Amino acid sequence: MFFGMSTPDLLVIVVLAALLFGPDKLPEFIRNTTAFLRKVRDFSEQAKEEVRAELGPEFKDFEFEDLHPRTFVRKRLLDNDDLGIGELRDGIDEIRSALDPASEPAAPQEPRAPVDLRKRPAADGPSGERPPFDADAT
Known part of the structure; x- marks a missing residue:
């Protein structure tokens, strides 16, 4: 839902925030946090634009x-x-x-399916056992 958290997780966070900061300081804390996140996002965008400008016009869509x-x-x-x-x-x-x-x-071949680039689990031997490992051999 929100950053991969479910509704009960969000409710627990809201209740903990209300208990920690109290109902009086909670709105101020939320304003400060959102202002900080906005500044970080603006800084990130400015850095990206600066890098794009330094790369030149051929990397405009980078x-x-x-x-x-x-x-x-x-x-x-x-x-x-x-x-x-x-x-x-x-x-x-x-x-x-x-x-x-x-x-x-x-x-004639049809377009091939995309290649799966995910990591596969380690292959075991034909009997399902892992091959022997000799620590002294390495």
């Missing part, structure tokens, strides 16, 4: 969220085909079909 590695990979490599990845895939399919005459010719 977004700081694009610097996150997952977003960068998804936006730069997976969503557009500027690097010719689709042509490389088609070429590899042609080579595979030429090397393996028993296979059928590759049908």
Whole structure:
């Protein structure tokens, strides 16, 4: 709901704030807190604008969220085909079909689903056991 907190969590916070600050000082505390958050947000926006201005006009549409590695990979490599990845895939399919005459010719491929970049759990061995670890070997 609000910062990932449920309604009972918010009610507990409101009751604790009322008990800690009292009904007299609570409105003043809320005003001070919102003013502080507004100043932090303004400072952040000014810093972003200053960085954009220093980067120059070619980075006018630059977004700081694009610097996150997952977003960068998804936006730069997976969503557009500027690097010719689709042509490389088609070429590899042609080579595979030429090397393996028993296979059928590759049908034109539909756009592939996005690649899952989430971390996977550690793989266990075929019997479900973890491989042995020797601390002295490392």
